[in-house]
Amino acid sequence: MDKKITHKEPVNVLVVGVGGQGVIMVSKVLATICQEHGYQVKQSEVHGMAKRGGGVFSHVRFGEQVYSPTIPKGSVDVLLALEWAEALRWVNHIRPGEGTFISDTQHIVPPFACRNRKRGAEAGYARETSDQIISRVNKGFALDATTMARELGNERAANTVLLGLLSTTLEFSEDVWCDAISRFVPPKTVDVNLQAFEQGRAWAAMDHGTPEPVVHNDGPTPVVVGREEHEMSDFVQLDINPAWCKSCDICVKMCPERCLKLDDQLKAVLTDPDRCTGCRICEWLCPDLAITVHRTPEAARAAAQG
Numbered sequence: 001m002d003k004k005i006t007h008k009e010p011v012n013v014l015v016v017g018v019g020g021q022g023v024i025m026v027s028k029v030l031a032t033i034c035q036e037h038g039y040q041v042k043q044s045e046v047h048g049m050a051k052r053g054g055g056v057f058s059h060v061r062f063g064e065q066v067y068s069p070t071i072p073k074g075s076v077d078v079l080l081a082l083e084w085a086e087a088l089r090w091v092n093h094i095r096p097g098e099g100t101f102i103s104d105t106q107h108i109v110p111p112f113a114c115r116n117r118k119r120g121a122e123a124g125y126a127r128e129t130s131d132q133i134i135s136r137v138n139k140g141f142a143l144d145a146t147t148m149a150r151e152l153g154n155e156r157a158a159n160t161v162l163l164g165l166l167s168t169t170l171e172f173s174e175d176v177w178c179d180a181i182s183r184f185v186p187p188k189t190v191d192v193n194l195q196a197f198e199q200g201r202a203w204a205a206m207d208h209g210t211p212e213p214v215v216h217n218d219g220p221t222p223v224v225v226g227r228e229e230h231e232m233s234d235f236v237q238l239d240i241n242p243a244w245c246k247s248c249d250i251c252v253k254m255c256p257e258r259c260l261k262l263d264d265q266l267k268a269v270l271t272d273p274d275r276c277t278g279c280r281i282c283e284w285l286c287p288d289l290a291i292t293v294h295r296t297p298e299a300a301r302a303a304a305q306g
C-alpha cells in the first residue's frame with residue numbers, strides 16, 4: 001500500500017459478503033475505532049436475507065462531519081468484500097480512479113445459481129477473474145483469506161485476515177486494531193483472530209500476484225472454497241458440528257434430497273448418507289457454518305474405511 005487514506009472528507013468503507021461471514025463484525029470494529037478517534041461515524045447495514053444465504057452489506061462513513069449514513073454510488077473509498085461474487089456486485093460503487101478494492105477470492109455459490117443437479121451442469125456464477133477486476137480499479141487486492149484462516153485453524157477468521165489488509169489503508173495504529181478485534185470476537189478466538197489480522201497485514205506488505213479463483217464446471221455445483229480444489233468423487237463426507245448448530249432447520253428444509261433432520265437434541269444430523277449428493281447447499285446455507293461437505297480423496301478414503 002503506497003498511501004494512506006486522508007480524512008479531510010468523509011471516508012467511505014463498504015463491507016460486503018453473505019450471511020454468516022462476519023460482515024457486521026468487521027464494520028463494527030472499524031466504526032468503533034473511528035468513533036474512539038473522535039470522528040463522526042455513520043453506519044448502516046442490510047442483513048435481512050442473511051439466514052437464506054443472501055447478501056449482507058454495511059456502509060461505514062467517518063470524518064469530521066458526516067451527513068448521510070449511506071454511501072452514494074461511485075463514492076466508495078474502500079470496498080472490502082468477504083465473498084467474490086459480492087465483490088463484483090459492488091465494484092462499480094468504488095470511486096473511479098481512486099478507490100481501493102479488497103476481496104477474498106472465496107466463492108460461495110448460492111443455491112439459485114445451480115440450474116440443475118446433474119454432473120456438468122453450469123452454475124450461474126460470476127466468471128470474471130481477479131486480474132480482470134483489478135485492472136478496472138485504481139488499487140485492487142484479491143487474496144485467499146479463507147484458506148489463510150483455515151490454515152490458522154479457524155476458517156471463520158477470514159474476515160479478520162481482510163481486516164488486516166484494510167488496516168494498512170487507514171491511519172489507525174496496529175495496536176488500536178488489535179484492541180478492537182479482541183473486544184469484538186468471541187473470547188476463545190482472540191488469539192487466532194489476532195494471528196489472522198497479522199497475516200492480512202503481512203500479505204499487504206508482500207510483493208505478490210493476485211491468486212486466481214478456481215471454478216469447477218464438471219459437477220452439479222461448481223464451487224471453490226478458497227483456492228482448494230475439490231475433485232469430483234462418488235464419495236462425500238458431511239461433518240456437522242453440533243456445538244455450532246443452532247437448530248434453525250434451514251438445512252433440513254433446503255436439502256434437495258431430504259436427507260437431513262433435527263434429532264431429539266434439535267441438532268442437524270444426516271439421516272441417509274447414500275442419498276447425499278454432496279451438492280453443498282446445506283453447507284452454504286447454514287448461517288452458523290456448522291456443516292462442512294468434503295468431496296476429496298480423504299473423504300473417499302474415510303468413507304471406504306468407515
Ligand code: SF4
Pocket residue numbers: 240244245246247248249250251252267268285286287288289290291
Ligand atoms: S446445521 Fe446449520 S442450517 Fe442446519 S439446523 Fe443447524 S444451524 Fe441450522
Ligand code: SF4
Pocket residue numbers: 238254255256257258259260270275276277278279280281282283293
Ligand atoms: S450436501 Fe447432502 S445433505 Fe447437504 S444439501 Fe446436499 S444432498 Fe443434502
